Amino acid sequence: MINKAILIGNVGKDPDVRTTATNKKVAKFSLATSEKRKDAEAITSWHSIVVWDKLAEIVEKYVKKGMMLYIDGKINYGKYDDKDGNTHYYTEIIANNIQMLSKKPSDVDDDVATRPDPQAEDDLPWR
Numbered sequence: 001m002i003n004k005a006i007l008i009g010n011v012g013k014d015p016d017v018r019t020t021a022t023n024k025k026v027a028k029f030s031l032a033t034s035e036k037r038k039d040a041e042a043i044t045s046w047h048s049i050v051v052w053d054k055l056a057e058i059v060e061k062y063v064k065k066g067m068m069l070y071i072d073g074k075i076n077y078g079k080y081d082d083k084d085g086n087t088h089y090y091t092e093i094i095a096n097n098i099q100m101l102s103k104k105p106s107d108v109d110d111d112v113a114t115r116p117d118p119q120a121e122d123d124l125p126w127r
Contacts, residue, residue, distance in 0.1 A: 003074040005093050007047060008101065009033035011067045015051075017060040025056035029063065031071065031093075048092040050076075055098060068101040 012030035019025055031049050036042045049071060051059050063069070073095040081087050 005071075005073055005075050007031055007033055007069075007071045007093065009047070009069065009071075011063060011065050011069060012046060014065050015059050015063050017056060024053060025060070027051040027056040027059040027063075029059070031069065048090065049073075049095055050092050051095045051098065055095065059098065062100065063098070066102075070097075070099040070101055071095050072097045 009031040012032050015027040015029040017025060017027045028048065028050050031047045032044050033047065034042045034044045071093065073093045076092050076094050077089070078092070079087055079089045
């Protein structure tokens with residue numbers, strides 16, 4: 001069986017990097033991908049990206065809002081119950097490989113980099 005996602009898009013917000021209780025680094029950020037259709041407006045999709053360990057350290061040091069990235073990884077689905085007992089479902093990409101396609105945020109399409117990120121106020125709990 002195969003579970004593989006490949007994305008090329010722009011970082012929607014600076015990565016949120018934390019250290020777990022077991023001293024592992026984890027970084028989380030959003031990535032916007034756009035699909036331009038003939039005779040139609042571009043459709044932007046937002047993806048939640050999660051990166052662990054050494055790759056999280058690299059993301060913390062180099063990845064910034066607006067940068068264009070190539071990401072491959074696997075799709076992960078999950079759910080959690082909030083403090084009121086409501087169940088919330090989420091989808092995230094667990095990245096195994098990241099390549100920077102732009103050197104700095106100004107190298108990318110300003111239209112995509114400045115669109116509002118609906119996940120900017122993400123309330124998903126951290127593991």
